Amino acid sequence: MKKTKILLGLATFTLITITTPLTENGNNIFGTPRIEAKKTSIAKRYEKAINEDIQSDDYGNMKFSWNKKDQSYEATLDPNSRMYQAMDSGEVSIWNAFVGDIKIESKTIKKYTPKYDAFQIINPDDTSKVLLQVYDGKVRYNVGDDLQ
Structure with missing residues (x-):
């Protein structure tokens, strides 16, 4: 075969x-x-591309997947990542670079299929809460704003 x-x-x-x-x-x-x-599916195709595009040693082992119920790509922040450790001590420069990467992905997807342009980053300590929400390439909520 x-x-x-x-x-x-x-x-x-x-x-x-x-x-x-x-x-x-x-x-x-x-x-x-x-x-x-x-x-x-389109969602799975984008999922693969997003996981290839948004990679950094600073971000740790974070994988995006399409949440059909919430209609967004979601990933749980890796608590062992440098980004998480830096945020835990009040440093947000790595986080801000990550937010920029997510905004670019969302804007790019919005051009072609707006239904799939939403992103949420889940809090590893409390999975009922999000640390970042991006829709239409725009930040709706950013926990980094609370840390600055």
Whole structure:
């Protein structure tokens, strides 16, 4: 079985080629290979791109995923990251760079599919609270403002 990924518009498809089982002495004697397509959602496609774009040793092990209920990309801040440790001592320069990265991602996504431009960063100490909310490329809430 051979898998090939192609991009068509905003959807990613995985093509799976399966050889025809009609053979004689191991040679294909009739037919052509079948092709099946599997659609990957826009949210998952963006999720992968966001996780590739927003990487830094300072940010630690933080992974974004689409929360269908909240209609936003969410990640829980890594409490072992340099960013978290710096914020814990009142230093927000790494956090501010991170906020800038999130704003850029949100603005970029808004240009193409506004439904997917919301981001929330979850507090690792209390997952019912957020540390950052960004919609339409604009910050709606930033805990860093409370630390300055």
